[in-house]
Amino acid sequence: MPLKEFYDQQVNWSPPFEDGLERATVVVPRDYSDPDGPKLTIALARLKATDPAKRRGVLLAVNGGPGGDGGDGLGLVKRLGARVRTAYDLIGFDPRGYGESTKLYSEVTIPKAPFDSRPPDSLFEQLAEDMRLRELGCQKAGGELRPHITTRNTARDMDVIRGVLGEEKISFVGYAYGTYVGAVYGTMFPENLDRTVLDSCINPQWTWREQFVTQAEAVYRNVELWAKWTADRNGHFHLGTTADDVIAEIEKVVAKLDDQEQVHLRTLLDGAVGTRATDRAQWDSLGYLIGDLGTALDDGNLDKARTLIVGQGTWRPQDQEGDLRVGVLEAITLETYWPQDLEVYYADVRRHRAKHPYGYGVLRAQPWVGAFRTFESLEPPTKLAQPGYPKGLVVQADGDPMDRYEGGVVLAELLGHPLVVIEDSGDHEVYGLAGNEVLDALVDDYLVDGVLPEQDRVTVPGHVQRPDIPKD
Template identity: 60%
Template sequence: MLQTTQRLEWTAAGPDERLEYATLDVPLDYTDPGGERVSIAVSRLRAKDPVRRRGILLGVSGGPGGDGGQGRDLPGRLYDTPLADVYDLIGFDPRGTGASTQLCIEVTPTTAPFDSRPSDDVFTAMAADMYEREQGCRRAGGTLRPHINTRNTARDMDAIRAALGEDRISFLGYAYGSYVGVVYGTMFPARLDRSVLDSCVHPGWTWRRQFLAQAAAVRANVDRWSEWTARRDGHFGLGTTAHEVFAAVERVAARLEAQPHGTHARTSFDGTVGSLATDRSAWEKLGLLVGGLLAATGQGDAERAGTLLARHSTGGWGARANEQVRQSVLEAVTLETEWPADLETYYADMRKCREKYPFGHGVLRAAPWVGAFRTFESPEPPTVPARDGYPVGLIVQADGDPLDDHEGGVAMAELLGHHLITVEDSGDHEVYVLSGANPQLEAYVEGYLVDGVLPPARVSVPGAHPAPAIPED
């Protein structure tokens, strides 16, 4: 455990007037506590009902990469929940992100075309681009980059706890943040009280396997949409079987590719199909898009097809705020597990994704990663998750989560002995509050975190965004 007498000095100067802000200095390398320091930006929302206050609840949002540098915003996003009544809600930007000591980056040029179904001759260019990216990260990342990993983020959390003068924390983690909480509980079991893990990574997978599972999970959502659409052929006219509906999608992809600038159009289409298929409430929109594109491309109307694509594009392939920093931190964290050095391993998986999983970011999830060209070895092995002495917690997992597969939540619940809430027929990721109102889910999560009442060991709730109420044929 980190010993510290440092105390946080709070100020109202920050992006959310409801919160307080502070900065905590922690060791860059915890094996050298007297050496170089980095700063961790922290936020706090004081409990609204001090009489009922039961301590602090520390939240970690997704990543790796600190949710685009928005970690300090999380308490504000929970402002209207019962959690804000009884806990001081604590957020922070993980090391390397946001207002914390930020990882320096070097933007390297790319040569490979942006293609959801690249030909084999593009593979080597994609690998070369990633090699150059790793070299740029090495040059810019300096001494900080090797020390951006999950164990150090957990240690930073414990430094925040100590600086607040608290014996224990309760925890709410989303996506990668859920894994940070598991590692914290493994490293500091006496310091963890109640914990909710929302959208878990799989405890037994490397980062590479986690990425590959994302490609398959998006395709599973496309298949579910195909089945739903086939039962409503009178409305969509795409076929009466899932196979026929999916064949219609592939016809659109092939026709788009045959047009001028076809690779760009088909890649945009593949990305949009993946994004809309994961959102049950957008299933009608996707069906109408495919039908409209079938008609436009069948008539050779490239202009009409382009208009339809632009109108329905989800922007899923675009960059978000702080994208370069987020991506660089993501890459640094994922180097804590092993990556193949043999490029043919990646190429074989890319061929599979090109054929079976081209939607969303499918092929990119199989492509060579910076880990294939790593310029540093992690200073310590990753934590083997375990629960030894801290309370039984709660896991929330949507059955169609495209980023953290439902299988991961099941495996984490079994490993830790936690209770599992499955959000049924839902492609949501980061579900509690962040994916919209879901009264049944909220009752379970808040009943546990506020009152200590666990739901049954295995329970299901409906998703917050059901498919449109279109009658079946």
Template identity: 45%
Template sequence: MRKRWGAAAVAVPLFMSLAGTAQAIPGPLYEYYNQTVGWAECPAGWVTPSTGVECATVIVPMDYQNPDNGNLEIAISRKKASDPVRRRGVLLTNPGGPGGSGLGAVHWFNAQTDVLKTYDVIGMDPRGVGRSTQLRCIATQTDDEFPSRPTNAQLSNWTEYYRSVEADCQRGGGEMRRFVSTMNTARDMDVIRGALGEKKISYVGYSYGTQLGAVFGSMFPKSLDRSVLDSALDPLKTWHEQDVDVVDAITDNLRKWTEWTAARNGTYGLGTTPAAVRGELDKIAALLKTGSYGGYEDVTSFDYAVGATRYRRSWAAFSRHIASIKAGVADPAEASAIVAALKKGDVEPTSPGTYQAVTCEWNWSTDVNTYYNDMKRWRDTNPYGGTVDYMAPTNCTFRAFERPEPIPAITRNYPAGVVVNSDGDTQTPLANGRVMAEHLNVPLINVQNDGQHGHYALRGNACVDALVTKYLVSGILPSSRVTCAGTDIAETVPPGEMVSREALRQHRPLSEILGEIAAEPKPF
């Protein structure tokens, strides 16, 4: 049973920043900020490997405006600074989501020895997630289809399904849903800071964790020291407005692959222009509308497979794959292996309920026809890569609860940090990172010609790692706009003679490359 703290247990108020300005912490919050953190060996399954990592729980109120209305537990992990003499504080991390478990993120920095000497690295399962008090949805069942090229009549399938998802999440989450939010997670972070006895925290956040970091800095500017926002969101757009940037990035990656492949027509024979290469995809898709072909069961699975063009290291193998289908020598098992590898490489499901609550902080249009019009536009112009699904309604279209508070205006009254984004990332496009960097007036590291998501300490990118580690350890910012070469590098394939049918069979299969990508660490 969780300990319940009430106002009667409180003695003296404590002054610190609660929402960006110095104010007295109300009595009920004093004990939260001053609780003792009992570090101990991590329970089985919390962090793997557990060697060198400690775990603890911190108590926070469910509702900060009414702290007597129940408490939640927040699970945290710690890898202590290896050089106590150099220690300068804690480095709190978040892997994104919303709803990603962050206890194991302490291991992402294993190769950054200077960071590990300098900081206690802190992982966290945010409220609603993992080993913290969970927010759950009741599972929604459906027999509807969600094809990549829906008919007009099928568009309502998304509406019916997500209306049910929202009702089931409300039934499963109850009152807690209203209080699982970016703002309350930011408040939890400040309670963790206080409970750890730190005047300030430094922070590395990935993906949605960049939104969380920006909100924390806006609410608690006096509590934030150094900050890194890797694969950043756009702080000035709603979640759905950024979905438009996502489908633009998917389309741009496909265009770049067609250009790369057209320049190597002598090798692949798929056309001398990007339009001709795209035309070969369209021919396969047309055949799949009438039945299985090239190992694919239907056009939806093929459209999904084209999403592999996000990764530059897959370009040559994908071109060979399409050429083998055109030549009639494709391995029937390869198509299903490609789709399976891509699904495995997708962002792992976040905590059931948290994603569906936090993304509803933004106001979503309730007019389903606006979604249908966008879905039809992408269906008719570029359905490859699953673009239509990004334009569809979600459970937030039918939000069943009132937001307790709006997302605060994103401001920066704390030291300058660093933003990192890549130009091929389809989860947090470069356009989003540019706006985050410009709005906060901080340096942007652009990882060039790279489709990966999350970079610092994850990709072995010496340029990114050196710049960010130097900033975290020494406080030295990179130049205002820096370009680092990506590690997602296309295979060297000079224009040449057409590869033989036998050679198409013998090359390394695309599914193997995608399987390796799927196994790599990644933020949510």
């Protein structure tokens, strides 16, 4: 079956569901070098352009992940704004491996190491063993499909979608891992790409290992900014007159929790500090929290401290239900190099535990399944390149806690795109999703009317304001 037959297949859209989306599926080869081999199904969703007279094509969107972690898949297009809906048929899809597309499964393995934001050296071997078993679970359930769940194959699937829809070109909006998907598509199929927006960028010059490890540093930048703001208002918060003083107050609370063997509470507190520091609107509540915790623990009132911390509602991993789960994250992140020497991971955990303990970034430095990989990639990652790549737009918040600011800078320079920096913002995935009207208007001007900024770098303000508390 030649590839042309995949491009020429007929797509049959369902009537609109209650959410307004039409649904369909397309068939793609599991292995594009063997189109006569096994096939995969890709699930699509469509919102037709609201003004057919102004329609200029189709726009695909991808966010979250890799593997749908935090991503909306088919439903992402519903979150884009009214203006872009007038000009495009918005196409959502679940990339190969998850959602309503053909799934890549992994066996569920339950970690034995406790959830600890600052794991001691005594836990290192168990953390590594948990990851070894996780990789085995991925291989047992995923088997022959795993090597074919790649960014390059997702880009190829996107081009099949383009062909099936009868379009010469597609436009694209990508968030987080979706920025890399879009950049790979534009490198592999530059003649088929129209307008592209890459928001909250994966750094294309980093391995997945480097991408993981730098999250701790990205969160800590926000903590430092919060600490400086709080120190400037010591008369209000009473946590010290310098950023170092304020962070020292956090560590005093941490030490008191550790003294009482409250690892669970200390871990939740680290999560709360990282989460609240990235959200400018919650800077005052974080200051109050640290002060109230210090008072409660000084008074020996652990119950009150527990109530304060648990009430923050911070994220923690949930136990998986059933025997199988989606294993795309573990497949995609093995596209790049992972050290086999466990001491490399242990050294990074020690470093971040000492310097960047807030949020859960320290855990990103621990061994990953890549240290125990059971398959080899069938082709190298894409080397992103400019030739023929149409100029688009890169969007990056300066305080993005997940994909560091530098990723946006590097990707914009590499592709020759203007960079839009959202200043004083801890947002991640912004255009059309976060409520930043200034940014949304700028991006809409490009997607709808083709208007790009004249400068290589422009700034827009973050839409989340710091609390209105004057300096001392």
